[in-house]
Amino acid sequence: MRRRGTRTRWAAVTAVALALLFAGGAVTVASAERDEAPRTPATDSADAGFARDMAVHHQQAVEMSFIVRDRTQDESVRRLAYDIANTQANQRGMMLGWLDLWGLPKLQSGVEPMAWMGMGGSGDSGPSDGALMPGMATNAQLDALRKASGREAEVLYLKLMTEHHKGGVHMAEGCVGKCAPGVERDLAQGMVEAQQSEILLMADMLRKRGA
Structure with missing residues (x-):
């Protein structure tokens, strides 16, 4: 027992x-x-600022790509425009989705674009041609693209998109340096690499058109 x-x-x-x-x-x-x-992220963080501003930046690239698609029959330009529109529309959806996930507004009133980078949308540090952010086309340039056709539309699109990509690369590099480690910063690094590659491609396409 x-x-x-x-x-x-x-x-x-x-x-x-x-x-x-x-x-x-x-x-x-x-x-x-x-x-x-x-x-x-906080609403004034680099993460939130990048998501907001790059979503706007991407939207114009999508718009320009749809315009040129209907203004030329050149397959190489139409294929590039389709790739840019498809890629940037998907990325824009991701960034807006992150803002929803974070419970943050997609637009922030009273804050200049790219303020999270130490830049402003007006004055000495911002674009002086009426564009919302560096690299973005003005309304006058978009109207010119809508009126152009054939080779003229191709050259104008390639020039506008080259400047647009340069502005996008600058902003994406800002996120790489300021955003918190994670999927958003990884996406920004991918944008830098992809858009730099497309800048080289568009330079070659412009040379072939004598521009």
Whole structure:
């Protein structure tokens, strides 16, 4: 009887020890998960500013690409326009989705575009030609693209998109330097590489058109 009682007590002690061990492990895992959980960016952060401004920047690239698609029959230009429109529309959707996920507004009144980069949309540091952000086309340039056709439309589109990409690369590099590590900064780095490659491609296309 005494031996059986001793075994019972040892089994109870062991069960309690194992329960405490597993409980401690669960607390450690939960704590680690909390530490690794993504933080929600503030509305004035580089992450939020980049998502807002690049979504606007991308929207104009999509618009210009749809315009030139209907103004030329050149397959190389139409293919480039389709690739740019498709890629940037998808990326724009991702960035607007992040803002929704973070519970942040897609537009921020009273804040100049690219202020998160230390720039403003007007004055000495911003574009002086009426464009909303560096690289973006003006309304007059968009109207000219709508009126052009054939080779004229191709050359104008390639020139406008080259400047647009240069502005986009500058902004994406700003996010690479200022945004928190994660998918958004990775996306920005991908934009830098892809748009620099397309700038070289468009330079070659312009040379072939004598521009």
